[in-house]
Amino acid sequence: MPDVAAEGLRVLFCGINPGLLSAATGHHFARPGNRFWPALHASGFTPRRLHPHEEHELLSYGLGITNVVARATARADELSREEFTEGGRLLEEKVALLRPHWLAVLGVTAYRAAFDERKAAMGPQERRIGGVPVWVLPNPSGLNAHYTPPALAAEFGRLRLVASPED
Template sequence: MLEDIIDKNLSIIFCGINPGLKSAWDGHHFSGKSNRFWKVLHLAGFTSYQISAFHDKDLLQFRYGLTTAVARPTVRADELSKEEFEQSFKIFQEKMEMYQPKYIAFLGKAAYAIFSGKKQIVWGKQSEKMQNATVWVLPNPSGLNRGFSIEELTIHYKSLYHESIQ
């Protein structure tokens, strides 16, 4: 099982959909070779250097954390059922209530769509808060998500970064 990288009063908690098999096996977030999370985080300005997946806990130094919407690892996120998301939502809410981040950034639309009950979701800042946190939805950095280039991912992530430092 992949452990959260989390603490109280973080600026942003990034919420992946669920762990990939490699990340679960390694015990480190976004450790798949094709995952672009760490690179994009650095390029967008969140970190002063590119963190390696094997040093994922360094993220806390920058006042950011990581969690997943669903704990069960899979090869692809579309292997998860709607019921798994729904069952995970209460746990997620309790976690956000306990840790109280300023922002929650969902990586991909899937988890937020089920958690919020919204059918139409736009990228970026959402109009509703969740557990008093401002919600953003960012494109998933998975290597399987080739609909977004590194440059496009960086633009989306940079928008959150700029808002979060104001």
């Protein structure tokens, strides 16, 4: 899956890995039950709800998308520890090159696995990746029942307030 990215973005959102539908369509967060696009809009990052096929419009808002691991799977728990470790290393290189203002990792478990940060929690992290501050957000997958859509949007909104202080 190609990244939706450019240098100097306000926020580079980083998913765990593409799902099978995303890989088949070539669009990030393509599964209808995924709550990334609704949370992005409800939190104020975008003026309207975008659809996966409109993902390149994110660039006009200073936003982008990448993944920790490139391999598509039905579920993130199909990924190995080695894939997460290597994905974290490659992500660090990518972020150092693109220099977004924030890296937002979507899923605390993925962040912990990719960067060996066993005690990481939601929100801003002490660690910088590629010299860039990191914010961990909940995984927007419909399988993540711990966060309702309003709670997910509220977490995204916390980052938006920091990443877009003029809004």
